[in-house]
Amino acid sequence: MKILVAVKRVIDYNVQIRVKEDGTGVVTDNVKMSTNPPDDNAIEEAVKIKEAGKATEVVAVTVGEEKAQETVRKALAVGADRGIHVKVDGILEPLAVSKILQKIVDKEKPDLVFMGKQAIDDDCNQTGQMLSALLNWPQATFASKIDVKDNKLEVTREIDEGLETIEINVPAIVTCDLRLNEPRYASLPNIMKAKKKPIEEIAASDLDVDVSPRLEQLKVEEPPKRKAGIKVANVAELVQKLKNEAKVI
Amino acid sequence: MSRESMEYDVVIIGGGPSGLSTAIKLKQLDPNLNICLLEKASEIGAHILSGNVFETRALDELLPNWRELNSPIKTKVTKEKFLFLGKTKSLSWPTWLLPKVQQNHKNYIISLANLCRWLAEQAENLGVEIFPGFPASEILYNEDGSVKGVATQDMGIDKDGNKKDSFEPGIELLGKVTVFAEGCRGHLGKQLIEKFELNKDKDPQQYGIGFKEIWEIEDKNHEEGLVMHTAGWPLDNNTYGGSFMYHAENKQVFLGYVIGLDYKNPHLSPYDEFQRFKTHPAIKKIIEGGKRISYGARALIEGGFQSLPKMFMPGALLVGCDAGTLNMPKIKGSHTAMKSGIIAAETINEHLKENKDLSIYEDKFKNSWLHKELYEARNVKPSFSWGLILGIIFTGIDQIIFRGNLPFTLKHKHADHETLKPANQMPKIDYPKYDNVITFDKTSSVYLTGTNHADNQPVHLKLKDPDLPINYTLEKFDEPAQRYCPAGVYEVQKENDVNKFVINSQNCIHCKTCDIKEPSQNITWVTPEGSGGPRYGNM
Numbered sequence: 001m002k003i004l005v006a007v008k009r010v011i012d013y014n015v016q017i018r019v020k021e022d023g024t025g026v027v028t029d030n031v032k033m034s035t036n037p038p039d040d041n042a043i044e045e046a047v048k049i050k051e052a053g054k055a056t057e058v059v060a061v062t063v064g065e066e067k068a069q070e071t072v073r074k075a076l077a078v079g080a081d082r083g084i085h086v087k088v089d090g091i092l093e094p095l096a097v098s099k100i101l102q103k104i105v106d107k108e109k110p111d112l113v114f115m116g117k118q119a120i121d122d123d124c125n126q127t128g129q130m131l132s133a134l135l136n137w138p139q140a141t142f143a144s145k146i147d148v149k150d151n152k153l154e155v156t157r158e159i160d161e162g163l164e165t166i167e168i169n170v171p172a173i174v175t176c177d178l179r180l181n182e183p184r185y186a187s188l189p190n191i192m193k194a195k196k197k198p199i200e201e202i203a204a205s206d207l208d209v210d211v212s213p214r215l216e217q218l219k220v221e222e223p224p225k226r227k228a229g230i231k232v233a234n235v236a237e238l239v240q241k242l243k244n245e246a247k248v249i
Numbered sequence: 250m251s252r253e254s255m256e257y258d259v260v261i262i263g264g265g266p267s268g269l270s271t272a273i274k275l276k277q278l279d280p281n282l283n284i285c286l287l288e289k290a291s292e293i294g295a296h297i298l299s300g301n302v303f304e305t306r307a308l309d310e311l312l313p314n315w316r317e318l319n320s321p322i323k324t325k326v327t328k329e330k331f332l333f334l335g336k337t338k339s340l341s342w343p344t345w346l347l348p349k350v351q352q353n354h355k356n357y358i359i360s361l362a363n364l365c366r367w368l369a370e371q372a373e374n375l376g377v378e379i380f381p382g383f384p385a386s387e388i389l390y391n392e393d394g395s396v397k398g399v400a401t402q403d404m405g406i407d408k409d410g411n412k413k414d415s416f417e418p419g420i421e422l423l424g425k426v427t428v429f430a431e432g433c434r435g436h437l438g439k440q441l442i443e444k445f446e447l448n449k450d451k452d453p454q455q456y457g458i459g460f461k462e463i464w465e466i467e468d469k470n471h472e473e474g475l476v477m478h479t480a481g482w483p484l485d486n487n488t489y490g491g492s493f494m495y496h497a498e499n500k501q502v503f504l505g506y507v508i509g510l511d512y513k514n515p516h517l518s519p520y521d522e523f524q525r526f527k528t529h530p531a532i533k534k535i536i537e538g539g540k541r542i543s544y545g546a547r548a549l550i551e552g553g554f555q556s557l558p559k560m561f562m563p564g565a566l567l568v569g570c571d572a573g574t575l576n577m578p579k580i581k582g583s584h585t586a587m588k589s590g591i592i593a594a595e596t597i598n599e600h601l602k603e604n605k606d607l608s609i610y611e612d613k614f615k616n617s618w619l620h621k622e623l624y625e626a627r628n629v630k631p632s633f634s635w636g637l638i639l640g641i642i643f644t645g646i647d648q649i650i651f652r653g654n655l656p657f658t659l660k661h662k663h664a665d666h667e668t669l670k671p672a673n674q675m676p677k678i679d680y681p682k683y684d685n686v687i688t689f690d691k692t693s694s695v696y697l698t699g700t701n702h703a704d705n706q707p708v709h710l711k712l713k714d715p716d717l718p719i720n721y722t723l724e725k726f727d728e729p730a731q732r733y734c735p736a737g738v739y740e741v742q743k744e745n746d747v748n749k750f751v752i753n754s755q756n757c758i759h760c761k762t763c764d765i766k767e768p769s770q771n772i773t774w775v776t777p778e779g780s781g782g783p784r785y786g787n788m
Contacts, residue, residue, distance in 0.1 A: 012291070014701040015699045016697055030294075030786040030787045032699070188401060
């Protein structure tokens with residue numbers, strides 16, 4: 001079984017996001033970038049399945065600018081066998097990414113495609129679902145547990161009501177939740193070895209995919225600042241304020 | 250426990266200006282050398298914080314074509330100001346009356362973090378292997394006592410010291426020569442200085458704490474290329490310190506404050522002095538209407554020539570501020586750090602090729618402009634122990650008339666942890682409330698640093714005696730860690746009427762001030778898990 005894992009380069013989750021003054025986006029210059037956190041879980045799970053002898057190859061793929069390759073390199077350092085970097089500049093919407101991934105799936109013919117449940121930059125939570133539709137493959141989203149059983153997967157999903165366990169046929173798409181596993185650290189010798197693993201570079205323009213945005217972004221702005229809280233003297237005052245001022249009870 | 254080991258010709262600890270310059274120069278001298286550079290931050294530059302007005306002298310020697318390599322050195326200094334601040338007034342000091350070392354017209358306003366990112370690119374292009382996210386936590390020695398290399402920090406240990414599922418043991422990195430370039434108060438450098446008695450017959454090292462904020466300000470207040478320094482308010486005559494304000498590109502100003510850690514009053518809060526400083530009319534009018542976008546702090550070395558330890562030992566060298574090459578009156582350490590790295594590389598190359606002893610580092614250092622610079626600067630900082638006014642008068646005579654060549658050398662008398670007076674003998678300081686416009690509390694400041702340490706790991710701020718803070722330091726000095734820490738790591742909390750000393754180590758921005766200033770030297774800073782600490786952008 002072959003697993004394709006899609007990874008995305010995003011602003012590191014510890015960085016305080018700053019909106020550009022002209023409202024065209026957020027500041028990315030000199031900002032620490034990292035792999036989208038749930039994508040790390042996706043890679044970890046694929047590598048674990050391979051280590052358990054249930055998969056033969058793990059291929060990491062990213063779609064993005066030149067530096068996005070770092071994300072693939074990191075995936076290689078924690079156990080992916082080889083990488084693919086589809087190069088494209090500018091803003092990419094989930095539809096464009098899923099169309100590109102569809103082409104990669106056609107080429108690589110994996111049995112499973114893993115990725116994070118959503119990216120922490122645009123929070124779209126669409127690419128996995130769209131890819132599932134384009135390929136007409138079954139999907140399991142928000143996976144917090146994956147059991148590989150012959151040609152089936154048993155997947156536990158994190159849903160609003162609690163946990164849901166479903167069984168799906170392979171080939172399939174799985175989007176991974178942060179609870180799925182604890183991603184390993186890349187060790188120094190493995191980072192060295194990863195430098196020698198192959199990464200295939202593909203220009204998005206060679207894939208015959210229309211990546212032009214379908215949405216027009218009008219403006220990016222910061223959320224309004226929270227007002228300072230107040231201290232109330234007693235419960236009666238609190239109730240009175242909730243009733244008359246906040247009007248929530 | 251057996252660890253994997255990897256062998257290199259040279260292992261460098263720290264990806265700041267000195268370590269990166271060592272790496273680049275080594276590769277220029279011999280492209281076949283295997284060089285590995287470790288950095289504790291998540292990426293090169295993320296733990297770098299500096300003013301910075303940059304003198305290009307060392308870079309001109311290292312990469313003479315830097316102007317053609319798309320370097321982040323763009324903003325030339327166009328105008329200079331020096332102000333003496335009173336509580337509400339300010340007096341402008343003519344720049345032609347400043348000592349030559351404080352004139353900056355040939356220099357550039359830069360972000361040192363960005364310079365390091367760029368230097369790292371140059372080093373990688375030359376084949377240096379750079380590993381961010383790997384703190385060197387331990388020095389390894391050969392049987393003959395010489396330095397053999399370092400071990401990186403184990404990853405995946407929980408707060409009780411047990412191995413987690415993700416446990417990944419450290420790696421031993423062995424070098425024919427190991428170069429320590431950790432910056433001010435490097436935790437391994439500190440051990441080496443002690444073990445090899447590198448500071449024997451030297452004055453005690455002197456430190457300062459430097460704060461920096463980046464503000465995006467209104468167009469009308471911005472004057473790209475303007476460099477301004479102040480002395481005076483809010484510090485009293487007996488506390489050493491001053492401010493900087495550099496107008497950089499993109500309507501940003503780099504605003505900062507440095508306070509000598511030899512201050513005496515345990516009630517003093519360096520952080521609050523900096524916040525208060527910003528409310529001075531001469532400063533406020535520039536940043537008003539602007540937005541603070543970055544905050545950070547870092548200890549810096551001020552001891553200079555008299556305190557500079559021997560920089561070589563069997564198997565290893567100290568470079569940059571791991572030794573203490575900052576030029577205090579110049580308020581610059583980047584070019585000197587880089588120069589010390591260049592000299593270290595030349596030393597190592599001759600050591601490896603011609604089997605020369607590493608002690609030639611000292612001869613090379615003595616014959617360089619770096620030595621001359623530090624020698625001429627040596628009397629400025631100690632003269633300020635007589636107070637601001639006498640310090641300025643002496644510095645004028647020493648630097649303008651004698652150009653640093655007076656026939657005597659003033660001494661640093663005390664280490665910074667010895668200078669605090671008991672709390673009950675010193676006046677309490679009433680700091681103004683934060684207005685959240687110009688001044689801010691520590692929590693919202695630390696938030697801007699992007700600091701994080703992985704949860705559930707051992708506390709990396711070690712107490713030699715865990716009871717000392719409450720049983721002694723609180724009573725005698727009102728536990729000054731609550732105030733000297735620029736990130737609010739240390740708190741004294743009352744629980745059921747019992748005082749408790751709390752260490753919020755996840756907030757630590759790796760400035761090392763606690764390791765320096767704790768009056769009983771009870772706090773030791775050790776490396777946390779890799780990638781921990783701040784994620785500074787263009788600091």
